[in-house]
Amino acid sequence: MTVTAIPAPILGKRGEKSRTKEVRAAPTLAMRRLALSVRNPRALVLPVMNPVLFALVIAPALANTVAGPAQQTTYMTFLALATMGLLIPLNSLFFGIGVVVDRQQGAMRELLVAPIRRSSIVLGNMMAAIAITSLQTVVLIGLSVARGADYVTSTHVLWFVGATLVYTVLMYSVAEVLATRLPTAEAYTAAIPVVAIVPFFFAGSLFPITALPGWLSAIAKALPLTHALALFRYGLTPSSGVRALHNIWGMTNVTAMAVLSAAVIAAYALLAFVAAVRLFTKAGTS
Amino acid sequence: MSLFAGPVRPLTRELNVTNNEEKINDRITDPHDPGRMTGAAAAVAAEELAKIYPGDIHAVKGISFAVEAGEAFGLLGPNGAGKTTTIGMLNTTVKPSSGRALLAGRDVTRDPIGARSVSSVVFQDAVVDRPLTGRQNLELHLKLWGVDTSVGRRRLAELTGTVGISDILDRPVATYSGGQRRRTEIVRALLSGPEVLFLDEPTVGLDTRSRHDLFDVIGTLRERTGVTIIITTHYLDEAERLCDRLAIIQSGTIVACDSPARLLASIGPEVLELRTDDAAKAAAVLRANGVEPDDVVVIGQTLTASLRAINGARALELLEDGNVPARSATARHPNLDDVYLRLTGGPILSPADRPE
Structure with a gap:
């Protein structure tokens, strides 16, 4: 006996429709994630609490304590900008909890049987993380300016914007990797301080990396956050940024150093993104 | 019979059964009957589908079956029999170790996105986003499956009206009862106009009234949409009521496959x-x-x-x-429990597992 399978539909039409679906999938999933975040305001507020408190309370207090009167604003600005090194990792990693929750509560299964690539799911979540991080960055920078931080407005700000974007891609990819590998929300939450906060102390956040012992300074130069912070500073406080870049690269060509640091973050981001997609895809099909 | 190409044997000959079981099988599946699939389009076709998990666990041992378009086909068996793994292979979330399967002509391994585009799944547990409203959940499904907006709106209105959830659509799903949530999940799965609908233990966790309500809902939607349904269940009444044909699975192998009436007739x-x-x-x-x-x-x-x-x-x-x-x-x-006992030598359910 012969069984006739239903013939595939006309390829062109189906192919076009599939491509359209793929293009729309990531924004659709980003909107889903944002809708879920809006229903859970704590998820939006908590990640920004620490950086805001640091920028508004600790940075001025530290500046007042350790810097002379002429340098208080400079040091407060230095510290306020450093809080970006907390905001992006914390927000990205808190955002990644959503992936664990999706898996535990079942919503992930619906996404895995949707006619879209697995990478679209990662990309959709990442787009939402970038949107929220951008919003929080504007709030943080705005509040720190209101508190007295002194940023320079110039075309250099594009370095700040670019570094923020790429570093968010990196940290959200790390969040996806952790969310895929760690079985429970509890295990994931326990990993957040290690990943998000520990590098903050070695990456030139509170003091230049040249103040570290030699071996620790070498490690700091390998941390993506060190390069990101140098570019954040180069974007909004160029003179401080040039010093930070010089502390890493020891060169005199500022643009070349900025490009190199951007390349380092981009390389980390690319590796982490590829790992996130591969692990997620593998986990989605047992 | 080949579901794909080249000569193959009748389905019943491919089953891993003992001589006695094969005799039973011959009676109940009648291998001389050319079968339902002759001249008909197979909405679902599986051939020698097998899954071996790490640790040499043979969850599914080379099963073959074909489901006609518009048919309701049940996979019946106890927990751990291989039902969910089989459904997983068909809906592309489990990679087959060997064998092939087609959904509406699309190979689940070679064209998983194509296979997913013509199918939908109602999972055993809720998969909707509880903080979101029913409407938000349903619209998300429409967008992910790329359904045209106007078509989607019309389907959404029709289906939610048919199953009686129109008036709760703008409430968060977290406020729904178990039965309302299940109806929402079924509507969600049908919104994309799938050719194949998988129902994985659709009434688990529901009270008796909600279960019977859901039988009606599934029956009505099936009549209206003509969708091919594959149901996994270990509830015998559910299988008897909803399915045109049943495959009884034990230890990863199909031990019988026929209509509930013919399976029952085999007992006397x-x-x-x-x-x-x-x-x-x-x-x-x-x-x-x-x-x-x-x-x-x-x-x-x-x-x-x-x-x-x-x-x-x-x-x-x-x-x-x-x-x-x-x-x-x-x-x-006789009931399907007797059929199951006879074929497998054991009960399908422990008393504690039985629905109310």
Whole structure:
């Protein structure tokens, strides 16, 4: 006996429709994630609490304590900008909890049987993380300016914007990797301080990396956050940024150093993104 | 029979069954019958589909079946039989170790996105986003499946009206009852106009009333959409009520495949169920007096015998004469439990697992 399978539909039409679906999938999933975040305001507020408190309370207090009167604003600005090194990792990693929750509560299964690539799911979540991080960055920078931080407005700000974007891609990819590998929300939450906060102390956040012992300074130069912070500073406080870049690269060509640091973050981001997609895809099909 | 290409054997010959089981199978599936699939389009076709998990765990052992467009096909078996793995392979979340499967002509391994585009799944557990409203959940599904906006709106209105959830659509799903959530999940799965709908244990966790309501909902939606349905269940009443055909799975193998009526007919018109102090001896007495070995099943102190060779009164007489009198005896119509017992030698459910 012969069984006739239903013939595939006309390829062109189906192919076009599939491509359209793929293009729309990531924004659709980003909107889903944002809708879920809006229903859970704590998820939006908590990640920004620490950086805001640091920028508004600790940075001025530290500046007042350790810097002379002429340098208080400079040091407060230095510290306020450093809080970006907390905001992006914390927000990205808190955002990644959503992936664990999706898996535990079942919503992930619906996404895995949707006619879209697995990478679209990662990309959709990442787009939402970038949107929220951008919003929080504007709030943080705005509040720190209101508190007295002194940023320079110039075309250099594009370095700040670019570094923020790429570093968010990196940290959200790390969040996806952790969310895929760690079985429970509890295990994931326990990993957040290690990943998000520990590098903050070695990456030139509170003091230049040249103040570290030699071996620790070498490690700091390998941390993506060190390069990101140098570019954040180069974007909004160029003179401080040039010093930070010089502390890493020891060169005199500022643009070349900025490009190199951007390349380092981009390389980390690319590796982490590829790992996130591969692990997620593998986990989605047992 | 080949579901794909080249010569193959009839489905029943591919089943991993013993000689006796094969005899039963021959009776109930009639391999000489060219089958439902002749000249018809197979909405779902699986050939020698197998899954081996790490640790050499053979969850599914090369099963083959074909489901006609518009048919409701049940995979019936106890927990761990391989039902969910089979559904997982068909919906592309589990990668087959060997074998092939097509959904509406699309190979689940070679074209997983194509296979997913023509199918939908209602999972055993809720998969909707509880913080979001029903409407938000349904619209998300429409967008992910790329349904045209106007078509999607029309389907959403029709389906939610049919299952009676229109008035709760703008409430967060977290406020829904279990039955309302299940209806929402079924509507969600049908919104994309799938050619194949998988229902994985659709009534697990629902109370009796909600279960029966859901049977009606599924029946109505099936009539209206003509969708091909594959249901996994370990509830026999559910299988009997919803399915045109059933495949009974045990230990990763299909041990029988036919319509509920024909499966029941294979048992005979009536069964005798009795409790005795020595059920094994009672079984030996009946077998010695012309009852087919396969027609007698013993579970603990309960013996169930198909009354084809002898009637109930004669069976009781024989037991009295054999000095194994029955403590209680009931003659009744056979049910799928009897079919399952006969084919597998064990009950499908422990009493604690049974629905209310």
